[in-house]
Amino acid sequence: MSRSAARNIPLLAFAALGACVPVALSALKADFYLTQLTMSAWYTMVALGLCLLMGYAGQVSMGHAGFFSIGGYTAAVIATAGMPSWLSVPAGVAAAALIAFLVGIPVLRLKGHYLAMATLAFGFIVSRIILGTPLLGQADGISDIPAYHLVAGLAISGRRALRVQNFYLAWAVVFVGLVAAMNLVRSRSGRALRAIRGDEDAAAASGIDVARHKLAVFVLSAVYAGLAGACIAHFNGGIGPGEAGIMKSVRYVALVAAGGMANLWGTLGVSAVLTFLSLRGAFGLYDDAVFGALLVGIMLFAPSGVFTLIRKRVLGR
Amino acid sequence: MGAAQILQYLLSGVTTGSIYAIVGIGFTIIYNATGIINFAQGEFLMLGGMIAISLHGFLPLPQAIALAVVATGLCGVGVQLVFLSWLRRPDILRMIIITIGLSILIREAALHVWDEKVHALVYWTGDETSSLAVLGARISPQLLWVLGACALMVASLTLFFRYTLTGKAMRACASNATAARLCGIRLPWLVTLSFFLAAAMGALAGCVVSPMTQTQYDMGTSLAVKGFTCAVLGGLGSVGGAVAAGILVGVLESASISVLPLAFKDVVALTIMLAILLVRPQGLFAAIGRKTGPL
Amino acid sequence: MRGRTIFLVGLVLAVLGSAAAWAADTAAVRIGAVLAVTGPAANLGLPESRTLQMLVDDANRTGGIAGRKVELIIKDSQGSAEKAVSFAKQLVEEERVLAIIGPTTSGESMKLKGYVEENETIMISCAAAEAIVNPVAKWVFKVPQMDSFAARMIYSTMKRMGISRVGVVASNTGFGQGGKAQLEKLAPEYGITIASSEVYDASASDFTGVLTKVKGQGVQALVNWSVEPAQSIIPKNMKQTGFDVPLFQSHGFGNIRYVEAAGKAAEGIIFPCGRLLVADKLPADHPQKRVLEGYKKEYEEKFKDEVSTFGGHAYDAFLILSDAITRAGSIEPGAVRDAIEQTRGLVGTAGIFNFSPTDHNGLTMDAFEMLTVRNGQFALLGK
Numbered sequence: 001m002s003r004s005a006a007r008n009i010p011l012l013a014f015a016a017l018g019a020c021v022p023v024a025l026s027a028l029k030a031d032f033y034l035t036q037l038t039m040s041a042w043y044t045m046v047a048l049g050l051c052l053l054m055g056y057a058g059q060v061s062m063g064h065a066g067f068f069s070i071g072g073y074t075a076a077v078i079a080t081a082g083m084p085s086w087l088s089v090p091a092g093v094a095a096a097a098l099i100a101f102l103v104g105i106p107v108l109r110l111k112g113h114y115l116a117m118a119t120l121a122f123g124f125i126v127s128r129i130i131l132g133t134p135l136l137g138q139a140d141g142i143s144d145i146p147a148y149h150l151v152a153g154l155a156i157s158g159r160r161a162l163r164v165q166n167f168y169l170a171w172a173v174v175f176v177g178l179v180a181a182m183n184l185v186r187s188r189s190g191r192a193l194r195a196i197r198g199d200e201d202a203a204a205a206s207g208i209d210v211a212r213h214k215l216a217v218f219v220l221s222a223v224y225a226g227l228a229g230a231c232i233a234h235f236n237g238g239i240g241p242g243e244a245g246i247m248k249s250v251r252y253v254a255l256v257a258a259g260g261m262a263n264l265w266g267t268l269g270v271s272a273v274l275t276f277l278s279l280r281g282a283f284g285l286y287d288d289a290v291f292g293a294l295l296v297g298i299m300l301f302a303p304s305g306v307f308t309l310i311r312k313r314v315l316g317r
Numbered sequence: 318m319g320a321a322q323i324l325q326y327l328l329s330g331v332t333t334g335s336i337y338a339i340v341g342i343g344f345t346i347i348y349n350a351t352g353i354i355n356f357a358q359g360e361f362l363m364l365g366g367m368i369a370i371s372l373h374g375f376l377p378l379p380q381a382i383a384l385a386v387v388a389t390g391l392c393g394v395g396v397q398l399v400f401l402s403w404l405r406r407p408d409i410l411r412m413i414i415i416t417i418g419l420s421i422l423i424r425e426a427a428l429h430v431w432d433e434k435v436h437a438l439v440y441w442t443g444d445e446t447s448s449l450a451v452l453g454a455r456i457s458p459q460l461l462w463v464l465g466a467c468a469l470m471v472a473s474l475t476l477f478f479r480y481t482l483t484g485k486a487m488r489a490c491a492s493n494a495t496a497a498r499l500c501g502i503r504l505p506w507l508v509t510l511s512f513f514l515a516a517a518m519g520a521l522a523g524c525v526v527s528p529m530t531q532t533q534y535d536m537g538t539s540l541a542v543k544g545f546t547c548a549v550l551g552g553l554g555s556v557g558g559a560v561a562a563g564i565l566v567g568v569l570e571s572a573s574i575s576v577l578p579l580a581f582k583d584v585v586a587l588t589i590m591l592a593i594l595l596v597r598p599q600g601l602f603a604a605i606g607r608k609t610g611p612l
Numbered sequence: 613m614r615g616r617t618i619f620l621v622g623l624v625l626a627v628l629g630s631a632a633a634w635a636a637d638t639a640a641v642r643i644g645a646v647l648a649v650t651g652p653a654a655n656l657g658l659p660e661s662r663t664l665q666m667l668v669d670d671a672n673r674t675g676g677i678a679g680r681k682v683e684l685i686i687k688d689s690q691g692s693a694e695k696a697v698s699f700a701k702q703l704v705e706e707e708r709v710l711a712i713i714g715p716t717t718s719g720e721s722m723k724l725k726g727y728v729e730e731n732e733t734i735m736i737s738c739a740a741a742e743a744i745v746n747p748v749a750k751w752v753f754k755v756p757q758m759d760s761f762a763a764r765m766i767y768s769t770m771k772r773m774g775i776s777r778v779g780v781v782a783s784n785t786g787f788g789q790g791g792k793a794q795l796e797k798l799a800p801e802y803g804i805t806i807a808s809s810e811v812y813d814a815s816a817s818d819f820t821g822v823l824t825k826v827k828g829q830g831v832q833a834l835v836n837w838s839v840e841p842a843q844s845i846i847p848k849n850m851k852q853t854g855f856d857v858p859l860f861q862s863h864g865f866g867n868i869r870y871v872e873a874a875g876k877a878a879e880g881i882i883f884p885c886g887r888l889l890v891a892d893k894l895p896a897d898h899p900q901k902r903v904l905e906g907y908k909k910e911y912e913e914k915f916k917d918e919v920s921t922f923g924g925h926a927y928d929a930f931l932i933l934s935d936a937i938t939r940a941g942s943i944e945p946g947a948v949r950d951a952i953e954q955t956r957g958l959v960g961t962a963g964i965f966n967f968s969p970t971d972h973n974g975l976t977m978d979a980f981e982m983l984t985v986r987n988g989q990f991a992l993l994g995k
Contacts, residue, residue, distance in 0.1 A: 032705040106595045112409040113354045121587040131784045132580030139786040140719035238723035240693030279698040292421025299415045329820035433654045435841045445875040446851040457852035530817030531841045539815045571821040579810040
């Protein structure tokens with residue numbers, strides 16, 4: 001099988017699966033699952049971006065919920081403030097990208113624990129600013145966010161009639177994000193990133209502009225997160241300060257780790273499943289505990305992720 | 318602003334700062350022995366406080382605290398042995414993730430063992446309305462206990478790390494594990510000991526601050542954030558540095574209250590930490606026993 | 613002979629017919645609840661969840677609501693907006709509930725308001741924000757007393773005490789925010805000057821700094837609007853720093869545990885509250901006495917824990933819903949909704965409810981009493 005076929009077949013299978021889901025659900029009279037499936041898609045976007053950053057570039061970020069919230073709140077403020085409505089999502093993405101750029105320049109000079117603490121601090125600061133600013137709704141968040149209208153009658157909205165449309169929209173964006181990420185990983189930049197992850201000094205010695213690459217991936221992962229935040233704000237019709245909390249950032253890290261740090265498909269699968277279950281309340285009162293146990297369990301028993309573990313133990317290769 | 322008010326702000330800053338400082342101390346112990354930041358340190362404070370409160374129901378206060386300290390120390394040992402001891406040369410990212418996961422698990426376990434309510438240990442002397450006059454300002458006597466506990470911990474730990482063989486061996490482990498092993502230092506036992514110490518100190522800290530901050534199953538996270546801010550500011554590995562940084566942060570926060578909206582008080586400490594990390598990563602009080610910096 | 617056969621056949625048909633009709637008419641009542649059982653709003657949501665479960669169990673033991681079994685589905689939103697939205701959609705579209713009780717917090721309630729309105733599902737919120745019922749939405753109701761009532765009662769008491777210059781501190785939660793907004797809005801009406809208004813983080817453990825700032829403004833009283841742990845730490849810090857002015861708190865203080873947590877520093881705290889906490893001190897002919905004492909006794913026996921006014925919100929929500937279903941004689945959403953709007957004189961824990969098409973809260977200011985702490989116990993102020 002040629003290399004490009006080996007790449008494209010999983011993608012085509014994924015696209016086909018995604019296309020079938022609403023049809024199947026409709027036949028089973030289980031359309032309501034579409035809501036949580038759509039929300040999972042947006043959260044999976046964040047995980048994909050974080051996978052690029054943590055898995056391929058090796059930079060830990062304990063504050064990614066901050067970029068998600070920046071995207072979401074920027075979109076929310078614009079959408080409810082009477083400004084041109086098409087502006088909200090692009091503005092959300094731009095805000096996340098800009099802040100990632102400004103924060104990344106100094107912060108990415110740090111490594112290991114220090115980077116973790118700095119990004120944790122960033123997430124914490126974003127959370128506090130949200131809670132302390134009346135414009136951002138403080139503890140109540142922002143409600144009554146209108147739908148986001150795209151071309152040809154499509155709109156990002158939580159309305160029941162538009163459920164199927166929104167499912168396809170969300171997962172199409174994830175698909176594009178996945179393909180883009182895969183292309184990045186396979187490109188020269190991707191190899192540079194993996195070199196950086198292996199050993200920054202060696203990479204620099206080989207002529208790679210380490211700082212520029214790290215910053216680029218950091219900003220890209222923030223773009224993924226900001227886009228997701230902006231879109232979910234429109235889908236849910238609201239956003240709350242809980243989206244910026246430490247536990248959210250920890251969850252994203254858990255999802256990437258469980259998928260296998262440098263495994264885009266793994267991250268996608270784990271994120272889709274676990275976020276879906278969590279949003280349906282499947283974990284009941286133990287929601288946080290599940291992610292905590294996941295973190296510990298994966299790091300102890302399957303540091304290369306669940307899928308590698310399955311492949312090795314079950315399939316023996 | 319009168320002199321009395323300025324002094325009151327100062328003392329208020331020292332009060333909060335001493336709480337941060339005493340949390341930061343726990344971080345430096347494990348860091349000195351293993352080179353890792355244990356994000357679950359805040360939970361040791363919570364456990365110490367909760368256990369002491371439960372025991373105080375049928376034991377006098379000093380015994381309840383002593384027993385809580387030992388019990389939490391053993392919990393720390395348990396955590397290290399069960400989850401961390403058999404990892405072979407884990408990378409930093411993995412350790413960070415594991416300790417965060419552990420902190421979540423300990424928190425949830427505490428929620429189910431105790432409950433979601435707020436509890437508090439009794440004041441060590443006096444009660445909740447006791448007030449000492451200090452040159453025109455007033456403080457709670459418990460603050461003196463917290464400062465005293467800080468001083469005791471700093472003194473004993475500095476002596477331990479600098480002058481005892483075990484302490485020096487511990488620092489050697491973090492500095493260069495291979496070399497330490499070659500010198501015949503028994504690494505695993507020292508790492509376990511460091512967890513016992515950190516958890517025990519954390520428990521003591523939790524008991525002494527409990528009357529003031531009150532104890533709830535989820536108090537660990539926000540305290541931990543402030544605690545390692547101080548540990549980093551003081552220079553990771555320096556116990557005295559952590560305390561000094563803690564007091565400084567507390568005072569700066571208190572000063573900020575007089576000019577900024579209170580809602581952004583927490584942002585102050587973290588912004589300072591970020592700035593210091595970027596400008597002078599080895600910490601403000603780069604004293605002896607420097608670990609390799611972050612860059 | 614034939615007559616008897618016809619009669620028998622007719623009788624059997626009639627019995628079968630009415631049995632069929634009866635069976636069709638005893639479809640279960642499905643009630644959903646979105647509550648913050650764990651997470652930052654847990655001391656509001658947990659009592660609500662327990663109370664609801666307790667009441668549903670009681671109802672089912674005694675034949676259900678209007679002869680129908682009650683099915684309760686509780687979802688723990690952990691106080692987060694996106695979970696609340698997801699669960700609400702699940703409850704409405706998948707579980708097809710008649711009504712949603714909750715959410716616990718104002719932020720979550722506002723996120724659901726538009727959705728339940730569009731999908732014609734009754735929502736009885738346990739959150740206090742004015743905006744939930746103002747502007748009135750056809751399907752959205754709320755049971756807690758208005759924050760504005762609480763603020764007004766505090767200010768009236770202050771006027772009687774000759775206080776005109778105050779400081780306000782509130783936590784950065786939805787609860788604190790709501791109260792602070794009302795305090796600031798209503799102050800001019802009562803001639804009160806707010807010299808200092810600050811928001812602190814809910815998990816803060818020491819308030820001596822902000823108290824120093826407020827004290828420096830020369831205030832005659834302090835109002836704190838929060839739940840635990842701040843509301844127990846602030847009185848202690850005040851005594852410790854010698855800040856000796858009257859402390860007013862919100863109805864979030866309504867649980868004896870918080871008084872115990874504050875110890876001697878709790879003496880003299882003044883706060884508005886529903887009558888649940890002083891049920892035993894009410895005169896025997898007070899209309900709420902029986903409901904309050906009954907609820908208190910049952911909750912405390914079942915859960916070995918003090919009753920709280922927050923749990924009372926869930927009690928009232930369920931009471932209103934079951935009363936409306938009984939009066940409507942059906943579980944058709946529109947009919948039940950109309951019946952809720954026609955509720956008159958229903959005795960709940962928060963007060964006596966009188967709904968109307970323009971009033972979806974149903975309570976007036978006399979739902980509140982001003983309470984204080986005397987010798988470690990709750991007592992009516994001024995009595």
